[in-house]
Amino acid sequence: MTQNKDYTDCYAVIFTSKRTNFDEEGYQKMANEIENLIQHQKGFLGMDFGKDSLRITISYWETLEDIKAWRENEIHQKAIKNGQKKWYEFYSIKVCKIEKSYDWER
Amino acid sequence: MTQNKDYTDCYAVIFTSKRTNFDEEGYQKMANEIENLIQHQKGFLGMDFGKDSLRITISYWETLEDIKAWRENEIHQKAIKNGQKKWYEFYSIKVCKIEKSYDWER
Numbered sequence: 001m002t003q004n005k006d007y008t009d010c011y012a013v014i015f016t017s018k019r020t021n022f023d024e025e026g027y028q029k030m031a032n033e034i035e036n037l038i039q040h041q042k043g044f045l046g047m048d049f050g051k052d053s054l055r056i057t058i059s060y061w062e063t064l065e066d067i068k069a070w071r072e073n074e075i076h077q078k079a080i081k082n083g084q085k086k087w088y089e090f091y092s093i094k095v096c097k098i099e100k101s102y103d104w105e106r
Numbered sequence: 107m108t109q110n111k112d113y114t115d116c117y118a119v120i121f122t123s124k125r126t127n128f129d130e131e132g133y134q135k136m137a138n139e140i141e142n143l144i145q146h147q148k149g150f151l152g153m154d155f156g157k158d159s160l161r162i163t164i165s166y167w168e169t170l171e172d173i174k175a176w177r178e179n180e181i182h183q184k185a186i187k188n189g190q191k192k193w194y195e196f197y198s199i200k201v202c203k204i205e206k207s208y209d210w211e212r
Contacts, residue, residue, distance in 0.1 A: 007166050007204045013173060014118055015163040016154045017189075017197035027193045030185050037181055038165065043172025048122045049163040050156030057121040057155040058162065059144065060113050064205070066149025067119060075143055079136050083123075087133045090211040091123035096202030098113045099170070105196040 010045055012096050014058055020106075060098075067095060116151055118202050120164055126212075166204075173201060 019027070038044055050056045061067045070076060083091070125133065144150055156162045167173045176182060189197070 006207050006209075008207045010204055011167045011170065011173060012118070012120055012202045012204050013165050013167065014120065014154075014200040014202060015161075015165070015197065017161050017163075018195045019161065020193060020195055022192050026188070030188060030193070034182065034185050037179070038176065041172070041176050041179070043168035044176070045166035045168060047163065047165045048120075050161060055121075055123050055125065055156060056162040056164065057123075057153065059119050059121070059153045060151035061117045061119065062149035062151060064117065066147070067117060070144065070147050070150070073143070073147070076140065079140050082132070082136060084210060084212075086128050087126060087136070088210070088212065089124045089126055090209065091121065092207070092209045094120040094204050094208075095206040096118045096120060096204045098116055098118050098200050098202045100201040101112050101114045101198070102200075103112075103196065103198045104190060104194070106190075106194065 007045065007094060011099075012094060014096075016058075064095070113151065113200060117205075118200060120202075122164075170201070 035047075038047065048054060048056060061070070141153075144153065154160060154162060165176075167176070
């Protein structure tokens with residue numbers, strides 16, 4: 001869990017994927033292996049993923065000004081206030097510059 | 107779904123959160139409202155989140171060289187090859203520079 005760590009000036013690799021129905025057992029074995037392996041990798045700081053009730057939402061924006069405008073949106077501000085009052089134990093927001101983008105498709 | 111779009115030079119906001127058990131109905135109503143609202147926001151390009159079987163995994167790294175070294179790791183390379191052969195319909199990798207980081211906790 002990367003909660004309460006300041007990753008400013010570090011890098012995020014956002015990985016999104018959709019599973020086939022094929023070979024769940026093999027997939028899980030590989031996933032566990034990779035998850036153990038990455039812990040020992042130089043420079044590895046931590047990882048967030050959407051299991052164990054951690055929700056991840058990523059939005060994409062043209063400019064930092066657009067992000068600021070969205071943050072200041074009145075209904076969004078109300079949602080943030082209600083979220084802090086009621087819905088969230090914690091949350092973390094990271095604004096990142098996308099330096100490389102690569103897609104693979106079957 | 108942001109599959110097959112090139113977000114190079116755009117920005118990603120990575121949002122991670124953990125829900126309380128409180129007011130699921132209110133949360134869903136707010137989430138739907140925000141999800142509709144954001145579509146009309148200037149500069150909004152798209153959004154990925156971990157429902158509807160889209161998996162999101164984010165890893166954090168000290169340097170771009172560290173990311174490259176992990177990509178070239180032999181077992182990781184084998185996992186990539188097996189993933190393309192068996193496990194994935196598609197995937198997308200985005201390497202981002204984290205420009206701001208903010209955490210909130212109850």
